[in-house]
Amino acid sequence: MLNNKLLGFLFICLMVFEVKAQTVEYSGQIIEKGKKVNGQRDFYFAIGSIWSEEHKDVNIDDGKFHINLGEENPLYEHFFDANNEAKLYVSVNGIALELITIKLPKAKSIKKTYKRPLLANSTDNRLQMFSEDGLQKVDLKVNANNHGQLYLYDSLGKRKAWLAPFGVEGKTGGLLSLYGDHGGWVGTGFKVWEEKSLPFFHLEGYKMKNTPLVAMETYEYQEESNPVEFGVGHFLNSDNIQNSRIEAYGFWHTSKNGTVAGINTKDWDNNFPQIHLNATDYFDNSQLFTAEIITHKDVEMGNLYMKNGTEEKTVVINPQNFYINDTENGYNTFINSSSFKVGKNDYGKLGELNIVKGNNGGEFAQLILRSESGGELKLDHYSDFSLIDSDIRYKRDIQPLSSSLEKVMQLNGVSYHYRVNDFPKKSFSSERQIGVIAQEVEKVYPELVVEDNKGMKSVHYAQTVAVLIEAIKELNQKVEALEEQNETLKAELQQSMENKEELETLKLQLQVIQKLITDTK
Known part of the structure; x- marks a missing residue:
């Protein structure tokens, strides 16, 4: 197995496990830069926070080594899950390897018969107490790390309590562990694996081993130049897919699909309170809803912020204004107490409805409509709706x-x-x-x-x-x-009448002439 943290070591585990008086035989091979290692190495082993053991100067011959785990600090059945498996942490000369799964086969029971309770005080700084049935009840000793430790067992001989200093690479802190019948664990101690050994309190269930379902811990946060310690509580479900977190700065809950609901104070903004809802991490920026207190022009006020997952559409609502921005289609809408504006992001305001102060000091409403080509229509109580732009300077291609x-x-x-009735929407x-x-x-x-x-x-x-x-x-x-x-x-008719009169006169004259001619004959 190649581990990036090994820094050039290739650690090949050829493990053989065998139960021997609460010990597990651990064998393997170390190859460094393609060559089998010879010499000595320091090994450190741990199972979660309930067991640890250190083996210094382990001999390695032709790359091979052999260690009896539990020789200094016994391994017990309840360290393992229902499949008799446990995750083992290993470090070689301070270099951590990946977690390794070890298996503890069930040991053949060894029957012991005692006629009376036994109290044994050995020469190796160890005190053991047994009940009448021969089962161990108390184990008080000084372990290989020169730490005192106390184990307490129930009526079936199962260890249910452990009190001891717990250490990692020279750092120690007290640890109290309590165990249930099915593997549940209650533990409190100090986080010696961190720079500051701050205290913690963990509750584990039965389904997930080495995973606290309830964790109350002390954390340190660097606030400017002042380090601040604060308490944090974690709450998980048994599938580790939903969890809640409570701390001095706020409350967060994460659902099984990654959605987060949070209540916190904004230390970057006068510590004002904030409520936010985050979507799953399907989107890069997942905070879709925020309700908060903000300061605007030295006035504190509530603010509601909503958006879609791609941030192409946003809505902001507060006592000062109402704002909608649709960057996907390029439009925006703005409303405040005295105006309503609709615009296009790359152009400006296409429509405005404003309250305007008149020359006489009064106020009136004004509607302005614009086009991207530069057209503008302004309507208010001064507007003459009978007027239409008709100047010849506005026109071209004039045809009668x-x-x-x-x-x-x-x-x-x-x-x-x-x-x-057929078209009610037309009014x-x-x-x-x-x-x-x-x-x-x-x-x-x-x-x-x-x-x-x-x-x-x-x-x-x-x-x-x-x-x-x-x-x-x-x-x-x-x-x-x-x-x-x-x-x-x-005119023609008048001339015709005159001609007719003249003709009648000529006729009369002709008659007179004719009569004179007749009379002369």
Whole structure:
């Protein structure tokens, strides 16, 4: 097994395990830089925080070594799980290896018969007490590390309590361990594996060995130049997929899918309180919801912050404003007590509704609508809705209208009622209306008709004025032509009447001449 921490050592474990008076034989081979090691090495072994043993100057011959684990500090059955397995920590000359699984076969029971309770006081600083049935009840001794330790056993001879100094690489602290019938463990001591041996209290269940389901510990935190110690509580479920953490700075709960709910104080912001909800680590930035107190312009206030997992959509709500930012589509909305703004991130505000102060000191509402091309429509109580931008300087490609009268004659003015009940969202008036039909107008003047995405048509009524003006002008030209023609006809008729009178006079004169001629004959 190659271990990155071994720094050049290749540690090949050819392990042989055999139960011998609460010991486990541990054999292996060490190869360094491709060569079998000869000499001596210091070994340190531990099973969690309940057992440890140190073997110094272990002889290694042709790379091979042999150690009896439990020789100095006995190994007991309850150190192992239901499969008689335990995770063994190993270090060689202070270099840690990966955890190794060791197995403890069940030992053949050895029956002892005692006629009376036995108290044994050996010469190696050890005191043992046995009950009448020969089972050990108390074991008080000085171990190989020159630490005093006390073991207490129940009526079945199982160790249920252990009190001893516990050490790691020269650092020691007191450790009290209590064991249940099925492997549950209660332990309190000091974290000697850290720089400061701060105290801890652990509760283990039965399903997961060497994993505390409840842990209360003391931690140290470097706050600027001042180290601060504080208590922390951890609470897990038996599958180690949900847990809660309580400490002096806040409370956090993590669900089985990685979602986190937290309550804490912000030491970076006047220690104001904060509630936040984090999603799973599917997203890089997982904090989707935050409720907190913030300072804005020297005023403390509540603040609500929400976003989606990709941070493309965010919402901020507080007493000062309401803000929505949609970077995915490029839009933003801002509302405060006196304005409403809708904008586009790469352009600015496309729409504004503001409260504006007038020249006389009063206030009025003002609506401003803009387009990306630079167009702007401003509406307020000063606005004249009859005005439409029509300066010739705004226009190009100007063409006169033609045949307006002929086209207008194809349109029909009608009266009608809107289908109010069929289109309730349109807020149509129920009163009788006068107007035109969009489909008829479209056939003659398609420029005056607009169709929406649902195919419904609307008419630019204001623009029909230009058509009517040209139609009236054409009609006026016809009237003037008829009047001129009429005057011509009238003149011709007058001349005809005068000619008729003259003709009648000539006729009378001819009759007189004819009569004179007749009379002379």
